[in-house]
Amino acid sequence: xxxxxxxxxVLIIVVGAVVAIINPRFLSSINIANTANLVGxxxxxxxxxxxxxxxGGIELSVGSIIALLGVIFIDLIANQxxxxxxxxxxxxxxxxxxxxxxGWLITKMRLQPFVVTLCGLLIYRGVARFxxxxxxxxxxxxxxxxxxxxxxxxxxxIVSVLTGGALHTIAIPHSFMIMLVIAxxxxxxxxxxxxxxxxxxxxxxxxAARYSGIRTTRVIVxxxxxCTTLSALAAxxxxxxxxxxxxxxxxxxxxxxxxxxxVLGGFSLRGGEGSIVxxxxxxxxxxxxxxxxxxxxxxxxxNFAVMGSVILIGVVADQQFARRRQMRQxxxxxxxxxxxxxxxxxxxxxxxx
Amino acid sequence: MQSLPMTxxxxxxxxxxxxxxxxxxxxxxxxxxxxxxxxxxxxxxVRPGEVIGIVGENGAxxxxxxxxxxxxxxxxxxxxxxxxxxHDKLSVAGSFKAGIxxxxxxxxxxxxxxxxxxxxxxxxxxxxxxxxxxxxxRLSADVQPLLDRLGAGFEPTTPVSRLSLxxxxxxxxxxxxxxxxxxxxxxxxxxxxxxxxxxxxxEVIRSLKAQGIAVIFISHRLAEVExxxxxxxxxxxGHLVGTLERDEIDHDTMVRLMIGRxxxxxxxxxxxxxxxxxxxxxxxxxxxxxxxxVDLEVHAGEILGLAGLVGSGRTEFARVVFGxxxxxxxxxxxxxxxxxxxxxxxxxxxGIFLVPExxxxxxxxxxxxxxxxxxxxxxxxxxxNGLVSREAERRQAERSRAELGIRAxxxxxxxxxxxxxxxxxxxxxxxxxxxxxxxxxxxxxxxxDVGAKAEIYKLMRGLADAGVAVLMISSDMxxxxxxxxxxxxxxxxxxSGILEREQFAEENVLLLAxxxxxx
Numbered sequence: 001x002x003x004x005x006x007x008x009x010v011l012i013i014v015v016g017a018v019v020a021i022i023n024p025r026f027l028s029s030i031n032i033a034n035t036a037n038l039v040g041x042x043x044x045x046x047x048x049x050x051x052x053x054x055x056g057g058i059e060l061s062v063g064s065i066i067a068l069l070g071v072i073f074i075d076l077i078a079n080q081x082x083x084x085x086x087x088x089x090x091x092x093x094x095x096x097x098x099x100x101x102x103g104w105l106i107t108k109m110r111l112q113p114f115v116v117t118l119c120g121l122l123i124y125r126g127v128a129r130f131x132x133x134x135x136x137x138x139x140x141x142x143x144x145x146x147x148x149x150x151x152x153x154x155x156x157x158i159v160s161v162l163t164g165g166a167l168h169t170i171a172i173p174h175s176f177m178i179m180l181v182i183a184x185x186x187x188x189x190x191x192x193x194x195x196x197x198x199x200x201x202x203x204x205x206x207x208a209a210r211y212s213g214i215r216t217t218r219v220i221v222x223x224x225x226x227c228t229t230l231s232a233l234a235a236x237x238x239x240x241x242x243x244x245x246x247x248x249x250x251x252x253x254x255x256x257x258x259x260x261x262x263v264l265g266g267f268s269l270r271g272g273e274g275s276i277v278x279x280x281x282x283x284x285x286x287x288x289x290x291x292x293x294x295x296x297x298x299x300x301x302x303n304f305a306v307m308g309s310v311i312l313i314g315v316v317a318d319q320q321f322a323r324r325r326q327m328r329q330x331x332x333x334x335x336x337x338x339x340x341x342x343x344x345x346x347x348x349x350x351x352x353x
Numbered sequence: 354m355q356s357l358p359m360t361x362x363x364x365x366x367x368x369x370x371x372x373x374x375x376x377x378x379x380x381x382x383x384x385x386x387x388x389x390x391x392x393x394x395x396x397x398x399v400r401p402g403e404v405i406g407i408v409g410e411n412g413a414x415x416x417x418x419x420x421x422x423x424x425x426x427x428x429x430x431x432x433x434x435x436x437x438x439x440h441d442k443l444s445v446a447g448s449f450k451a452g453i454x455x456x457x458x459x460x461x462x463x464x465x466x467x468x469x470x471x472x473x474x475x476x477x478x479x480x481x482x483x484x485x486x487x488x489x490x491r492l493s494a495d496v497q498p499l500l501d502r503l504g505a506g507f508e509p510t511t512p513v514s515r516l517s518l519x520x521x522x523x524x525x526x527x528x529x530x531x532x533x534x535x536x537x538x539x540x541x542x543x544x545x546x547x548x549x550x551x552x553x554x555x556e557v558i559r560s561l562k563a564q565g566i567a568v569i570f571i572s573h574r575l576a577e578v579e580x581x582x583x584x585x586x587x588x589x590x591g592h593l594v595g596t597l598e599r600d601e602i603d604h605d606t607m608v609r610l611m612i613g614r615x616x617x618x619x620x621x622x623x624x625x626x627x628x629x630x631x632x633x634x635x636x637x638x639x640x641x642x643x644x645x646x647v648d649l650e651v652h653a654g655e656i657l658g659l660a661g662l663v664g665s666g667r668t669e670f671a672r673v674v675f676g677x678x679x680x681x682x683x684x685x686x687x688x689x690x691x692x693x694x695x696x697x698x699x700x701x702x703x704g705i706f707l708v709p710e711x712x713x714x715x716x717x718x719x720x721x722x723x724x725x726x727x728x729x730x731x732x733x734x735x736x737x738n739g740l741v742s743r744e745a746e747r748r749q750a751e752r753s754r755a756e757l758g759i760r761a762x763x764x765x766x767x768x769x770x771x772x773x774x775x776x777x778x779x780x781x782x783x784x785x786x787x788x789x790x791x792x793x794x795x796x797x798x799x800x801x802d803v804g805a806k807a808e809i810y811k812l813m814r815g816l817a818d819a820g821v822a823v824l825m826i827s828s829d830m831x832x833x834x835x836x837x838x839x840x841x842x843x844x845x846x847x848x849s850g851i852l853e854r855e856q857f858a859e860e861n862v863l864l865l866a867x868x869x870x871x872x
Contacts, residue, residue: 194733
């Protein structure tokens with residue numbers, strides 16, 4: 001775990017403690033479960049966003065993807081009679097294709113990620129509204145999918161299951177558990193696999209990566225595919241969570257939540273920096289903040305303002321710490337080896353990961 | 354600036370007009386850092402119109418000296434006397450006021466602006482009172498005489514992006530002149546210049562001298578130092594090991610002083626007879642020279658030098674060979690088989706490797722460690738089931754470190770912390786850890802000190818002796834002639850001639866480089 005991640009964790013605990021003292025309801029099992037559910041939902045696509053940001057790109061169409069694929073999914077299972085497992089595959093498949101298209105436009109057509117995904121944001125939102133003729137997509141009365149609902153919106157008290165009901169703790173929402181599973185898998189991919197190393201290499205310096213014989217195009221396309229596919233998965237969870245989707249508003253600004261979570265988690269928008277632990281902690285902090293606004297009786301209209309301020313403060317503080325660290329390092333290295341051919345141990349920083 | 358002599362006829366006379374009084378005098382300068390004495394008891398004098406060369410390996414104390422002159426750091430001991438007034442240190446402003454100007458290796462120009470705007474950036478003449486519009490006419494009129502003094506062949510209104518590197522350096526020097534500098538310090542000005550351009554820059558130095566401006570010329574290219582300097586100061590490990598006056602300046606003497614031994618040994622002896630053709634290019638042309646076409650055969654066991662002016666299409670050819678850019682036309686044969694490398698990964702998988710020109714941008718990931726850089730081209734070999742084994746990576750990096758003599762505290766040091774020579778060795782280590790069939794090295798020793806150069810030559814020779822085909826692109830004439838077994842010369846995207854060892858001569862290379870036949 002990076003120092004940065006640790007700092008973020010401490011911040012979350014401090015904020016949580018303060019809120020808990022002011023309003024003990026923060027620690028009630030119902031509130032914890034609700035917050036965990038939201039962390040799960042937002043965390044799933046925030047992790048995807050992290051992959052794109054590591055390459056130095058950005059994916060702005062996440063919110064629109066969640067709206068479009070949400071209405072498609074509901075339509076498929078509720079109105080078209082498609083069996084839900086098939087519908088899940090179809091939606092995930094569309095997610096993959098979207099990522100391939102974005103990646104292709106960015107690498108082969110050399111368009112800027114911001115432009116490509118901004119167009120995606122507009123196009124998918126427009127298509128979503130057209131798809132339902134601007135009406136709300138929802139389930140007809142009496143239609144239900146018990147298994148799907150259990151998987152997506154159910155809660156399980158793991159301790160209780162393991163002990164055969166002898167002990168009880170909080171029932172954890174499945175969305176949160178699935179997010180954790182994805183996080184662990186993606187942690188291995190990003191921090192331990194060959195592909196993950198390539199991602200960092202491409203994000204830090206695409207030119208040098210190319211000169212090392214890395215197929216940079218594939219790496220970048222794969223990052224967008226991961227992002228849009230996880231967004232597609234999140235779209236299903238959100239659809240089942242809200243159960244009705246107003247295509248003009250559903251998922252609005254979600255891409256910004258994801259970017260905010262990544263930035264809070266120590267990702268650099270220039271690419272090449274960030275960790276899975278960081279983005280997950282970022283997603284947690286964002287939800288805790290939202291929760292704080294509700295619990296402390298702050299007018300909910302201030303929601304975004306609170307979020308923005310905390311991110312700003314966090315980024316400024318991080319910048320200051322980094323600068324101080326750099327100055328210390330600089331002082332140490334110039335103090336010991338002025339222009340000497342051999343650098344000194346003080347300037348060596350193994351990449352902690 | 355009117356106070357300075359400006360006539361061209363002064364060129365011949367200024368140098369011989371007797372020793373003027375020094376306006377800058379350093380005496381007994383010492384600067385130590387914990388564990389290292391960067392500069393010990395250093396003294397020098399600078400007179401108007403003098404060209405002083407400062408040579409020494411990296412780490413010899415040149416940068417420390419420059420930082421003291423620039424007022425960036427203060428010496429521990431010693432005095433700096435300017436116009437007879439002694440200071441124990443200079444401030445940045447003080448250095449500027451004393452008329453000391455720096456032209457750094459990395460130019461600080463805005464290539465989206467024109468020449469005049471760059472020279473007077475932040476000091477533009479204004480007009481129309483409070484509107485504060487830039488008075489472009491006056492700006493150009495003010496810059497023109499500066500350019501005339503340098504004999505620059507471009508206009509104040511020329512965009513900097515259209516200038517060659519040497520011309521850009523002239524802009525920097527014009528900027529120095531506009532501040533009425535008395536001493537211009539050129540830090541490695543020629544290391545990235547092609548041959549013809551270098552001549553132009555040396556011309557500029559001579560004209561500065563003629564105008565009574567002192568020049569400190571720092572360079573690894575000793576031939577140029579020999580040509581242009583009145584006096585050469587040699588530094589080694591922070592000590593002044595020799596001051597050579599005009600008639601004592603001589604290549605071998607400088608090298609001996611710099612490294613304390615002879616350099617001839619640096620150029621490893623030519624290898625055995627060359628073997629079969631490994632890579633053959635037939636009419637290969639890059640998009641930079643669609644009308645060109647490179648026909649070239651690189652043999653196993655040889656070092657083929659690829660000379661030519663910068664911009665003759667050598668780097669572009671290397672990029673095509675390595676699959677970075679697609680060829681516009683032509684074909685390539687590897688061991689007689691036609692190949693296509695639409696992507697650098699294809700080239701790598703066939704054993705075609707490239708050490709690129711710019712190690713900081715293309716050669717290395719500076720933020721990553723030595724081990725991570727070394728393993729990158731062949732990462733799958735250090736992984737099982739797609740997961741990278743840091744242990745295997747570390748072991749390989751340790752092996753490379755020992756084999757190539759990479760001086761780094763540990764293999765988990767970031768490559769940004771290494772010196773240029775050691776960075777270049779890491780780039781080489783990336784490829785040597787795999788088995789190359791042909792390795793292309795684009796300016797492999799640029800900006801590297803003499804000691805590290807010798808080690809890199811030895812590595813190249815070792816590769817050739819092991820049967821690898823080595824193609825070395827170089828703009829350093831000494832190096833091309835000293836290291837190559839054959840020299841191919843490029844001109845405007847074509848091979849204008851190939852020289853065998855008995856034809857090696859600077860003249861021949863130059864003639865071919867400018868597109869003329871051999872005499």
